[in-house]
Amino acid sequence: MNERQFRAVFHSAIGEAPMPPDLSARARLALGRPIEDHPSRVLQVLAAAAAVLLIAGIVGFNLLSHYYATIGNRSGPVTHPSPSARSLSPYQQLVSRDWQPVAVAFAAAGCPLPPPPAGVVNPAPVLPIDTPTCRAQVAAEKQATEKMAADLRSATPPANLSDAHTQLQIDLDAHIGALGVAIQAFDNNRPADYNPNFANSTYDAARKDVAVILR
Amino acid sequence: MFETSMSMEGDRSEQESAFMAGIEPLLPMAYRLAYGLLRRPEEAEDAVQEATLGAWRHRAAFRAGSEVRPWFLAIVANQCRQTVRTRWWSVIRIADPVTSWVDPSDDASDELRSLRSGLSKLPPADRLVLVLRYYLDLSFDDVAATLHISAPAARVRTHRALARLRPNLVVPEEFQDE
Numbered sequence: 001m002n003e004r005q006f007r008a009v010f011h012s013a014i015g016e017a018p019m020p021p022d023l024s025a026r027a028r029l030a031l032g033r034p035i036e037d038h039p040s041r042v043l044q045v046l047a048a049a050a051a052v053l054l055i056a057g058i059v060g061f062n063l064l065s066h067y068y069a070t071i072g073n074r075s076g077p078v079t080h081p082s083p084s085a086r087s088l089s090p091y092q093q094l095v096s097r098d099w100q101p102v103a104v105a106f107a108a109a110g111c112p113l114p115p116p117p118a119g120v121v122n123p124a125p126v127l128p129i130d131t132p133t134c135r136a137q138v139a140a141e142k143q144a145t146e147k148m149a150a151d152l153r154s155a156t157p158p159a160n161l162s163d164a165h166t167q168l169q170i171d172l173d174a175h176i177g178a179l180g181v182a183i184q185a186f187d188n189n190r191p192a193d194y195n196p197n198f199a200n201s202t203y204d205a206a207r208k209d210v211a212v213i214l215r
Numbered sequence: 216m217f218e219t220s221m222s223m224e225g226d227r228s229e230q231e232s233a234f235m236a237g238i239e240p241l242l243p244m245a246y247r248l249a250y251g252l253l254r255r256p257e258e259a260e261d262a263v264q265e266a267t268l269g270a271w272r273h274r275a276a277f278r279a280g281s282e283v284r285p286w287f288l289a290i291v292a293n294q295c296r297q298t299v300r301t302r303w304w305s306v307i308r309i310a311d312p313v314t315s316w317v318d319p320s321d322d323a324s325d326e327l328r329s330l331r332s333g334l335s336k337l338p339p340a341d342r343l344v345l346v347l348r349y350y351l352d353l354s355f356d357d358v359a360a361t362l363h364i365s366a367p368a369a370r371v372r373t374h375r376a377l378a379r380l381r382p383n384l385v386v387p388e389e390f391q392d393e
Contacts, residue, residue, distance in 0.1 A: 009327065
């Protein structure tokens with residue numbers, strides 16, 4: 001079979017179907033369909049799905065964090081050291097260590113400060129400590145810092161330490177505020193909300209003031 | 216003329232008129248291709264209509280200076296492939312390609328029935344190249360342009376498709392571009 005014969009057979013095999021006379025008109029009508037309809041509808045559906053997913057994600061995240069917070073509260077005393085507890089020990093020691101020279105410096109300048117409160121000079125408890133202990137330490141620290149701030153306010157600093165003295169008061173007040181936030185977190189049964197970095201930042205600021213005074 | 220038909224300038228009705236002026240002469244061939252691939256007049260109509268709409272929507276992708284015919288036939292062929300492959304009911308009508316080609320009730324000769332049976336079993340790409348070449352009577356150059364391949368590649372692909380038909384039919388060994 002040559003190619004021409006094969007072509008004839010091929011035509012016969014498939015058959016002939018005349019084009020419908022209205023196909024051209026239908027095609028022309030099809031063009032009249034709004035072009036943007038389909039894509040915009042798809043985009044709308046996609047946007048709606050994305051919004052639903054986003055809302056579901058946010059709600060799920062909140063539920064999850066709430067769940068973990070609840071787990072933390074239900075579990076009772078924490079047997080592992082929490083970040084707050086871990087950061088508390090050096091923090092407490094450093095304050096007591098730094099405060100002593102400040103008192104000495106003020107005393108040498110004729111402006112005696114009371115000695116550091118007993119709660120501050122006590123050695124830090126051995127880790128791990130549980131949440132109530134951590135809360136107690138923070139509370140003791142806050143109380144001690146408040147006493148420091150009160151002592152500092154009652155003392156009249158030497159002229160050369162006046163600025164540093166004022167700054168130290170400000171930073172100690174900030175530190176007291178940070179410790180208050182921490183205590184609130186413990187009292188609200190949300191120990192995870194306690195941010196040791198925040199407390200440490202105010203503490204670091206106070207330490208720098210101390211360093212200025214001792215210079 | 217062809218480039219004018221794909222113009223994106225002017226208002227919408229002007230663009231439509233220019234587009235249809237370029238596409239309308241190709242509709243009989245497009246329908247023939249669709250029928251040759253699908254073997255169902257109503258599906259062929261739908262395929263050509265959808266292909267026309269697709270060509271209109273994507274006319275910006277048409278390369279200036281190239282021919283409209285192979286571009287449009289490629290769209291039609293693609294639409295036919297979609298028709299067979301992606302319609303959800305094609306799963307139910309899994310035997311569709313075969314039943315549309317092989318009708319036990321027809322009184323065609325054994326040779327024709329054998330050829331239809333062979334075509335129904337061919338992969339879609341092979342069927343496409345044979346329909347373009349032997350049903351639309353395109354030259355190898357035109358087949359190549361429609362399939363976006365070179366003319367020698369079109370020749371080879373036709374040869375291979377025919378070779379797959381050979382168990383069913385005596386087919387030409389040699390090709391001559393007419």
